[in-house]
Amino acid sequence: EVQLLESGGGLGQPGDSLxxxxxxxxxxxxxxxxxxxxxxxxxxxxxxxxxxxSGGTTYYADSVRGRFxxxxxxxxxxxxxxxxxxxxxxxxxxxxxxxxxxxxNLDYWGQGTLVTVSx
Amino acid sequence: QSALTQPRSVSxxxxxxxxxxxxxxxxxxxxxxxxxWYQQHPGKAPKLMIYDVTKRPSGVPDRFSGSKSGNxxxxxxxxxxxxxxxxxxxxxxxxxxxWLFGGGxxxxxx
Numbered sequence: 001e002v003q004l005l006e007s008g009g010g011l012g013q014p015g016d017s018l019x020x021x022x023x024x025x026x027x028x029x030x031x032x033x034x035x036x037x038x039x040x041x042x043x044x045x046x047x048x049x050x051x052x053x054s055g056g057t058t059y060y061a062d063s064v065r066g067r068f069x070x071x072x073x074x075x076x077x078x079x080x081x082x083x084x085x086x087x088x089x090x091x092x093x094x095x096x097x098x099x100x101x102x103x104x105n106l107d108y109w110g111q112g113t114l115v116t117v118s119x
Numbered sequence: 120q121s122a123l124t125q126p127r128s129v130s131x132x133x134x135x136x137x138x139x140x141x142x143x144x145x146x147x148x149x150x151x152x153x154x155x156w157y158q159q160h161p162g163k164a165p166k167l168m169i170y171d172v173t174k175r176p177s178g179v180p181d182r183f184s185g186s187k188s189g190n191x192x193x194x195x196x197x198x199x200x201x202x203x204x205x206x207x208x209x210x211x212x213x214x215x216x217x218w219l220f221g222g223g224x225x226x227x228x229x
Contacts, residue, residue: 033216044122044223045157045165045208050216059216095164104153104212105170112164 009113022079022096030074033099038092043053084113086117125221128215136197139224141209149190153212204228
């Protein structure tokens, strides 16, 4: 069974940095595109970033480009999101999600980790 | 990267059918047959209900169906049940490892 488990969330101040992790099991992690999706309190889902299976290609939403960095360690079956220069509006539950094998849908999601940015 | 447009809320009585629309552009919904729908109960992670516009993952009841016409996709839930009450989000692939989500629709079962 595929499992994705996020960690690393917490409370930070504007300008702080946080690193999120997503540990994957039950799949050949190195074969899949992985993404981060966030959800601000009481709001909808927002795609944040995506990374190719090898880690060589990355993409970002305009709202986080230049501040967030997605990466992966296929030897550890782990996805990361380095978040720098945090803003109050980065407050959200952050989910990691896996792309389906041969088509461009997101099938498995983690349970999410809450990031709160407040002064 | 504008969000897809969904109605804020829909409602229906048990046994009835409801349809939720999702409008994008020719660069996302209209360009790709990779529209998916997610169900989210409070405090839970999104659950995939429909993918590739019309397909259901294993375990999803056939009361859930999807369709697309041009830049608008739709999710129809027939034979509404109390447990269907949740938030529903559409999602479309938009190219280059990017995805767009709708703003979400709250389904109330009366």
